[in-house]
Amino acid sequence: MGRLVATLVLVMCSAACSLARAHVGGLRRGVERANMRGRLLADAAAAGGGGGVVPIYWSQPLYMANLTIGTPPQPASAIIHLAGEFVWTQCAPCRRCFKQDLPLFNRSASSTYRPEPCDSARCESVPAHSCSGDGACGYERKTLYWDWDTFGIGGTDTFAIGTATASLGFGCAMDSNIEQLWGASGVVGLGRTPWSLVGQMNATAFSYCLAPHGAAGKKSALLLGDSAKLAGGKSAATTPLVNTSDDSSDYMIHLEGIKFGDVIIATPPNGSVVLVDTIFGVSFLVDAAFQAIKKAVTVAVGAAPIATPTKPFDLCFPKAAPAAGANSSLPLPDVVLTFQGAAALTVPPSKYMYDAGNGTVCLAMMSSAMLNLTTDLSILGRLHQENIHFLFDLDKETLSFEPADCSSLS
Numbered sequence: 001m002g003r004l005v006a007t008l009v010l011v012m013c014s015a016a017c018s019l020a021r022a023h024v025g026g027l028r029r030g031v032e033r034a035n036m037r038g039r040l041l042a043d044a045a046a047a048g049g050g051g052g053v054v055p056i057y058w059s060q061p062l063y064m065a066n067l068t069i070g071t072p073p074q075p076a077s078a079i080i081h082l083a084g085e086f087v088w089t090q091c092a093p094c095r096r097c098f099k100q101d102l103p104l105f106n107r108s109a110s111s112t113y114r115p116e117p118c119d120s121a122r123c124e125s126v127p128a129h130s131c132s133g134d135g136a137c138g139y140e141r142k143t144l145y146w147d148w149d150t151f152g153i154g155g156t157d158t159f160a161i162g163t164a165t166a167s168l169g170f171g172c173a174m175d176s177n178i179e180q181l182w183g184a185s186g187v188v189g190l191g192r193t194p195w196s197l198v199g200q201m202n203a204t205a206f207s208y209c210l211a212p213h214g215a216a217g218k219k220s221a222l223l224l225g226d227s228a229k230l231a232g233g234k235s236a237a238t239t240p241l242v243n244t245s246d247d248s249s250d251y252m253i254h255l256e257g258i259k260f261g262d263v264i265i266a267t268p269p270n271g272s273v274v275l276v277d278t279i280f281g282v283s284f285l286v287d288a289a290f291q292a293i294k295k296a297v298t299v300a301v302g303a304a305p306i307a308t309p310t311k312p313f314d315l316c317f318p319k320a321a322p323a324a325g326a327n328s329s330l331p332l333p334d335v336v337l338t339f340q341g342a343a344a345l346t347v348p349p350s351k352y353m354y355d356a357g358n359g360t361v362c363l364a365m366m367s368s369a370m371l372n373l374t375t376d377l378s379i380l381g382r383l384h385q386e387n388i389h390f391l392f393d394l395d396k397e398t399l400s401f402e403p404a405d406c407s408s409l410s
């Protein structure tokens with residue numbers, strides 16, 4: 001994909017919906033992946049044959065994991081970000097920090113903490129690195145999601161996350177312009193980079209399964225290495241990961257077709273590249289496909305849409321409309337997204353008609369035109385990933401998925 005220069009990120013809240021603006025970009029600079037991979041891995045000591053089971057939980061408006069850092073262990077919590085490039089947490093002393101539920105990580109109180117020297121190969125491979133006064137590797141991460149700018153220093157310490165224990169290189173953020181991370185202390189990135197949790201644990205596979213947002217979402221799971229396996233029934237499907245550039249930390253797949261019941265939704269002749277991520281709430285479709293599905297849903301609901309849809313949605317109906325609700329007597333059809341290799345992902349109306357409060361239900365899909373991207377990109381949002389187990393095989397470069405009861409996996 002080209003760069004996501006200016007992007008808007010939607011966070012789906014369980015009670016109300018809020019729209020968060022974001023500018024994603026500048027992060028996909030050439031990290032020397034191959035070189036770094038080898039070096040970092042020499043340090044990574046993954047437990048359990050490279051495997052691990054990490055319980056993750058819905059904490060409005062995102063999925064998070066509890067972890068500990070250091071010796072003795074200091075508790076922290078982190079947002080699970082599939083496309084995230086690295087692992088970071090806020091550290092004391094902090095110049096400018098957002099509020100977090102747990103105390104800041106105190107490096108002086110950990111006997112296993114090691115600063116990353118600024119002349120190390122690892123430090124030099126980090127874009128925008130610098131030398132701090134004490135010779136530690138300083139880094140600057142510009143414009144992650146939501147205008148997130150963080151400044152900090154690189155270090156290494158022992159992490160325990162679920163059943164996995166590993167010595168990880170991480171960012172100690174001490175200055176950021178982030179307003180809030182909803183109580184979390186930092187972010188665990190699972191992206192295709194040597195600095196992510198997946199990269200540092202040398203995991204050749206990982207999987208996750210998001211139990212539906214809200215109370216049920218308390219029992220979701222991230223499975224690393226050997227632990228990552230699908231049940232592999234008839235409903236399991238596999239599609240290749242798309243390699244759009246050699247410096248992208250993202251996971252992309254290729255959309256070939258969309259059906260709304262029996263209606264074939266027109267997609268671009270060559271399909272569309274789809275970003276899979278855990279940050280976006282709703283899904284975004286290339287504009288032509290979105291307009292077609294919007295029309296098909298309106299026809300199927302058989303009622304006039306609300307003139308001023310609840311922000312940030314594009315299409316809303318009164319809940320009382322005959323076929324508006326997931327619980328209505330006139331059932332709406334499933335949306336079936338078909339990815340390369342005939343891998344079909346079914347999105348039932350309970351996942352695409354979102355209860356937006358105030359007696360309205362809204363289509364949880366939007367046009368990617370509103371993201372002002374430079375490329376034709378679609379995005380598979382979290383709502384449409386709920387109760388589907390996604391397995392990323394980094395050796396075979398494939399994404400497999402199957403419907404699952406996510407709360408029973410960990």
Ligand SMILES: *[C@@H]1O[C@H](CO)[C@@H](O)[C@H](O)[C@H]1NC(C)=O
Binds near residue numbers: 007021370371372
């Ligand atoms: C997209 O572009 C339009 C028109 O230039 C602008 O009004 C809007 O704020 C932009 N949206 C984002 C998310 O940058």
Ligand SMILES: *[C@@H]1O[C@H](CO)[C@@H](O)[C@H](O)[C@H]1NC(C)=O
Binds near residue numbers: 015357
């Ligand atoms: C419901 O409507 C009220 C009054 O119009 C408004 O203040 C409130 O923000 C709405 N709530 C949601 C969830 O849209």
Ligand SMILES: *[C@@H]1O[C@H](CO)[C@@H](O)[C@H](O)[C@H]1NC(C)=O
Binds near residue numbers: 041042044202204
């Ligand atoms: C990383 O994985 C590869 C194969 O998948 C293996 O050959 C290599 O030894 C592993 N490295 C470490 C440090 O575990």
Ligand SMILES: *[C@@H]1O[C@H](CO)[C@@H](O)[C@H](O)[C@H]1NC(C)=O
Binds near residue numbers: 056057066218
């Ligand atoms: C995460 O930690 C918090 C305390 O910081 C605790 O209340 C919560 O139950 C933990 N959640 C899980 C899923 O372990």
Ligand SMILES: *[C@@H]1O[C@H](CO)[C@@H](O)[C@H](O)[C@H]1NC(C)=O
Binds near residue numbers: 092107108109
């Ligand atoms: C950090 O830990 C050190 C050593 O245990 C202690 O002296 C210091 O007060 C702690 N700092 C904070 C901010 O808690």
Ligand SMILES: *[C@@H]1O[C@H](CO)[C@@H](O)[C@H](O)[C@H]1NC(C)=O
Binds near residue numbers: 243244
């Ligand atoms: C993607 O393609 C580029 C160029 O063909 C190649 O250098 C790179 O290794 C590929 N990346 C992956 C993850 O396969």
Ligand SMILES: *[C@@H]1O[C@H](CO)[C@@H](O)[C@H](O)[C@H]1NC(C)=O
Binds near residue numbers: 269
């Ligand atoms: C679509 O794919 C065909 C065959 O791979 C290619 O020749 C054509 O340029 C592509 N069109 C677009 C718009 O990308």
Ligand SMILES: *[C@@H]1O[C@H](CO)[C@@H](O)[C@H](O)[C@H]1NC(C)=O
Binds near residue numbers: 325326354361
């Ligand atoms: C369907 O019914 C359930 C349980 O009564 C309710 O929680 C949910 O909001 C309803 N969904 C819609 C779209 O009305």
